[in-house]
Amino acid sequence: MIYIEGYSLISSLGESAENSAKATQNSHIEPIILEDGNRFYNIQNRKEGDYYDLIERITKEAIDSANLAPDDLKNIALFLGTCSAKLPLNEAHARINGDALREINISEINSNISQRLGITGFNSVISTACTSSSNALLQAKEMIESGLVEKAIVVGVELYNDVTLKGFESFMLLSKDKMRPFDTNRDGVILGEALSAIVLGKKEGDFEVISGSIKVDTSSITSPTPANLAEVMREAMSKANIDHKEINLIKTHSTSTRQNDDAESKAIHMVFDSIPKITGLKPYMGHTMGACGTTELVLLIESMRQGFIPKTINFSEGDSECNITPIQEDIEAKEGYYLLNYFGFGGNNSSLVLRYKGGV
Amino acid sequence: MYIYAFSNYTEEVTDKISNKKIHLKKRVNRADNYINLTLLGAEKCLADITIDPDSNLYVASDNGNLNSSVKIFKDIFINRQLPMPFTFLNGVNVSTLFYVAKHFNIKGKTLFVDRFESALPQAFVDVKNGKEVLIGLVDEATEDLDLYRDRFQCQEIEESSRWLLLSPKKENIQAIAKIESISWSEDGYKKSKIEKLFKFLEEGEGVFEFQQNNLSFLVKKYE
Numbered sequence: 001m002i003y004i005e006g007y008s009l010i011s012s013l014g015e016s017a018e019n020s021a022k023a024t025q026n027s028h029i030e031p032i033i034l035e036d037g038n039r040f041y042n043i044q045n046r047k048e049g050d051y052y053d054l055i056e057r058i059t060k061e062a063i064d065s066a067n068l069a070p071d072d073l074k075n076i077a078l079f080l081g082t083c084s085a086k087l088p089l090n091e092a093h094a095r096i097n098g099d100a101l102r103e104i105n106i107s108e109i110n111s112n113i114s115q116r117l118g119i120t121g122f123n124s125v126i127s128t129a130c131t132s133s134s135n136a137l138l139q140a141k142e143m144i145e146s147g148l149v150e151k152a153i154v155v156g157v158e159l160y161n162d163v164t165l166k167g168f169e170s171f172m173l174l175s176k177d178k179m180r181p182f183d184t185n186r187d188g189v190i191l192g193e194a195l196s197a198i199v200l201g202k203k204e205g206d207f208e209v210i211s212g213s214i215k216v217d218t219s220s221i222t223s224p225t226p227a228n229l230a231e232v233m234r235e236a237m238s239k240a241n242i243d244h245k246e247i248n249l250i251k252t253h254s255t256s257t258r259q260n261d262d263a264e265s266k267a268i269h270m271v272f273d274s275i276p277k278i279t280g281l282k283p284y285m286g287h288t289m290g291a292c293g294t295t296e297l298v299l300l301i302e303s304m305r306q307g308f309i310p311k312t313i314n315f316s317e318g319d320s321e322c323n324i325t326p327i328q329e330d331i332e333a334k335e336g337y338y339l340l341n342y343f344g345f346g347g348n349n350s351s352l353v354l355r356y357k358g359g360v
Numbered sequence: 361m362y363i364y365a366f367s368n369y370t371e372e373v374t375d376k377i378s379n380k381k382i383h384l385k386k387r388v389n390r391a392d393n394y395i396n397l398t399l400l401g402a403e404k405c406l407a408d409i410t411i412d413p414d415s416n417l418y419v420a421s422d423n424g425n426l427n428s429s430v431k432i433f434k435d436i437f438i439n440r441q442l443p444m445p446f447t448f449l450n451g452v453n454v455s456t457l458f459y460v461a462k463h464f465n466i467k468g469k470t471l472f473v474d475r476f477e478s479a480l481p482q483a484f485v486d487v488k489n490g491k492e493v494l495i496g497l498v499d500e501a502t503e504d505l506d507l508y509r510d511r512f513q514c515q516e517i518e519e520s521s522r523w524l525l526l527s528p529k530k531e532n533i534q535a536i537a538k539i540e541s542i543s544w545s546e547d548g549y550k551k552s553k554i555e556k557l558f559k560f561l562e563e564g565e566g567v568f569e570f571q572q573n574n575l576s577f578l579v580k581k582y583e
Contacts, residue, residue, distance in 0.1 A: 085424075090433070101502070125473060143482065163448070166436050214468075344454060347461075348458075
């Protein structure tokens with residue numbers, strides 16, 4: 001059995017997991033409006049050239065949260081899930097003279113962080129767009145279960161870059177207003193930056209990562225198909241040996257684009273005859289792309305540790321195509337099973353089942 | 361973990377990068393050089409094999425999709441315009457996974473990882489769990505060869521698309537080789553180079569000891 005032994009988060013909501021979770025209850029940070037008119041959820045107080053310092057910090061904070069000793073770092077795996085990878089570093093060169101490909105080898109991210117923190121085990125960078133860090137988490141889980149490593153640190157990193165923003169703009173996927181999951185007036189994504197890290201191991205705790213499923217949907221490179229998303233959710237629950245009726249809540253991927261929310265809601269209706277409670281967390285801090293796997297998981301479990309599950313903000317009018325109403329008020333965090341969905345570009349989809357042993 | 365098929369596609373680039381599309385058995389619309397290079401190596405590996413749809417796929421790369429990145433950067437930072445949507449899409453690593461999975465009807469897990477040493481142990485875990493795994497190691501050159509020489513500080517340029525089909529032991533099918541004793545060492549930053557491993561699979565006999573960065577394993581080839 002694999003448990004979450006420690007975690008950390010830096011997001012637009014706050015510079016720690018605790019503050020980020022509290023911020024969901026108090027004031028909702030609005031996105032900034034960039035020079036080109038696009039909206040973005042940024043981490044505040046960033047410093048020039050802080051790329052590696054931020055990744056080191058988030059990793060160190062998770063290590064400290066799990067009370068790991070230096071010896072624990074000898075046979076620990078370091079997984080990093082990222083879509084932005086070294087784009088922020090490359091773009092710093094490009095802004096000066098249009099120079100491309102100054103920072104290429106993405107293995108160097110892990111090498112750098114391993115050296116800074118004295119981590120000597122296996123390491124891997126996984127880059128599968130929106131599912132990068134959720135996939136990294138599930139890979140880490142399987143590697144611990146196989147006995148190859150004792151523990152793993154899974155880091156999700158997504159930092160501002162023009163390439164992703166302009167790429168999304170080219171596909172006309174960006175919202176001009178707010179992210180509104182499953183709302184009939186939803187108009188797209190607002191991107192965000194975040195870093196998060198999770199230490200996985202066998203030491204029993206309140207949060208158990210029970211199972212997960214990663215599958216590719218080759219029907220369309222840009223549009224998910226409900227049957228494939230349903231299959232991923234079903235497989236995750238089947239591996240957990242639980243019935244869909246046992247799921248307390250689904251943390252949806254819900255990017256607030258017409259196609260994605262449409263497909264995810266249809267998939268949920270295919271799997272669940274009675275829909276569990278649903279919440280989408282992206283309206284709080286944007287779509288943090290490669291980091292959203294670990295970032296939304298940390299935000300959810302820290303909120304649960306504080307006793308609640310955050311409501312979905314900005315929802316006002318249901319879409320008959322989706323026929324899903326996410327929770328409109330914070331609810332009490334209950335013991336039981338939670339399903340988390342991460343559905344990405346290129347048909348790369350994953351779901352994981354979390355068991356919460358604390359709460360009421 | 362057993363090797364049931366492999367390919368060792370490499371191409372020296374002297375004048376310009378070649379058109380891979382014309383050599384593919386099945387062509388893919390909108391695919392760029394990196395995706396075509398990936399597919400070409402994978403087609404050679406799976407030439408006479410129908411892969412189990414439930415298989416997993418890893419594509420590992422030191423540098424990823426260079427040409428689409430150059431085009432996207434040029435559009436955004438020099439031409440001050442939005443990238444072409446499908447150039448952006450090709451530049452996202454999952455697109456390569458998508459096209460390979462679609463090409464060979466793979467429905468399992470697909471992951472893009474940073475290097476061979478990252479992919480192989482993860483594949484080992486999958487194989488231990490009973491899965492068949494296809495691993496590709498793919499690196500392309502840039503269309504602008506001077507740019508490549510400058511960034512990689514080299515004179516000779518090679519594109520490569522090397523693949524392994526890994527699986528638990530199969531009844532009635534002879535494996536090419538067995539991989540065992542996978543381990544990490546703190547001080548193992550030696551280089552034995554990936555190309556030597558594939559050369560061994562093509563021409564070697566006996567046992568090959570692979571060690572690169574801190575990963576090591578043995579490859580025992582069958583007669």
